[in-house]
Amino acid sequence: MLSRTGQSPSPRLPLPQDAVDRPLAAFRRDYRDGESTGRHSHARAQLLFSLRGVMRVLTDGASFVVPPGRALWVPAGEPHSVLIAGLVQMRALFLREDAARAGPAEVTVMAASPLLRELILAACEEPLEWDERGRGGHLAALLIEEIRRAPALPFGVPEPREPRLARLAAALRQDPACPLSLEDWAARIGASPRSLSRLFRAETGLSFGAWRQALRLAEAAALLAQGVPPARAGAAVGYASAPAFGAAFRAAFGVTPATAGRR
Numbered sequence: 001m002l003s004r005t006g007q008s009p010s011p012r013l014p015l016p017q018d019a020v021d022r023p024l025a026a027f028r029r030d031y032r033d034g035e036s037t038g039r040h041s042h043a044r045a046q047l048l049f050s051l052r053g054v055m056r057v058l059t060d061g062a063s064f065v066v067p068p069g070r071a072l073w074v075p076a077g078e079p080h081s082v083l084i085a086g087l088v089q090m091r092a093l094f095l096r097e098d099a100a101r102a103g104p105a106e107v108t109v110m111a112a113s114p115l116l117r118e119l120i121l122a123a124c125e126e127p128l129e130w131d132e133r134g135r136g137g138h139l140a141a142l143l144i145e146e147i148r149r150a151p152a153l154p155f156g157v158p159e160p161r162e163p164r165l166a167r168l169a170a171a172l173r174q175d176p177a178c179p180l181s182l183e184d185w186a187a188r189i190g191a192s193p194r195s196l197s198r199l200f201r202a203e204t205g206l207s208f209g210a211w212r213q214a215l216r217l218a219e220a221a222a223l224l225a226q227g228v229p230p231a232r233a234g235a236a237v238g239y240a241s242a243p244a245f246g247a248a249f250r251a252a253f254g255v256t257p258a259t260a261g262r263r
Helices: 115-124 135-149 162-175 180-188 193-205 208-225 230-236 242-253 256-261
Strands: 024-031 047-057 062-066 070-074 080-094 108-111 156-158
Touching: 024 115, 024 135, 047 115, 062 070, 062 108, 062 115, 062 208, 070 208, 080 135, 115 135, 135 242, 156 208, 162 193, 162 208, 162 256, 180 193, 180 208, 193 242, 208 230, 208 256, 230 242, 230 256, 242 256
Parallel strands: none
Antiparallel strands: 024 080, 047 062, 047 070, 047 080, 062 156, 070 108
16 A cells, blocks of 8 residues: 555654653664665654764655754654765654654754753663653753754755656756756656746745755755865855855855854
C-alpha cells in the first residue's frame, strides 16, 4: 500500500525514547560519512541537532540541510530519512505529545541558541527516566521554552514530485552550479518554458529561479559548515562573484557566509 505521496509507508523505528514516561528524552549517536537512516518515522516529535558535521534530511515534501549549530524539528509520524555528510555527532530530543506543542506544526530548521545547545548536551547526560523534581525536570522545562522561542530558518528546499521535475531537481542537486536556463531545461525534459514554469510553481510554490537559489544557498551552507572558504563555496554552487554570493546569503540567513562558517 502506498502513501498519499506515492511512496510505501515508512517503518516506525522503535526506540526507548519514543515510549519513556517523560515529557522528553535525549538520544545521541555518532555517524560515519555516507551513512543513511533510510526512510522512517517516530511516534514522537524529534529535535535533531548536529554537534558536528552536516545532516541532509529528506521528507516527502522537502529536503533540508542541517549544519552544526542548527536544529531540525520533525513532527511525530513524519516520514523522513537522514543522509550523513562527513562525520556527524547527532544529538536529538524525543518529545511527548504535550511537550511537542512547543514546536512548529511542520518540519522546520531552527536556530539553536548557545543555551539550547548546552541544554541538549546536558539532557544527553541524564538517564531516560530522569528525576522530574530534580535536575532533569529543570532541564526539560528550559528545553521546552527554548524550543518555543527558537526562530525558524529557510534551510528547506521544496521537493518536486512530478517525474520530470524530480529528474531536473536531482540533476541540480548533483551540480548546483549548472548554468542551464529555464529554457534549456524545458528543452531537455520535453516541455515548453511556460509549462515548466507553471509546473515549478504548482509543485514547489516557487519560481524556477527562486527554487534554484534556495537550493544553491542550502548547498553553500553545507559547504561552509565543512570548512570550505566562502569564496569557494559560492563558486561551487554557481555564484559568479563573492559579493553576489555574500549578499544573497545574508538576505536568506541573516548572517554573512564567513560568520556561518565559524558556527
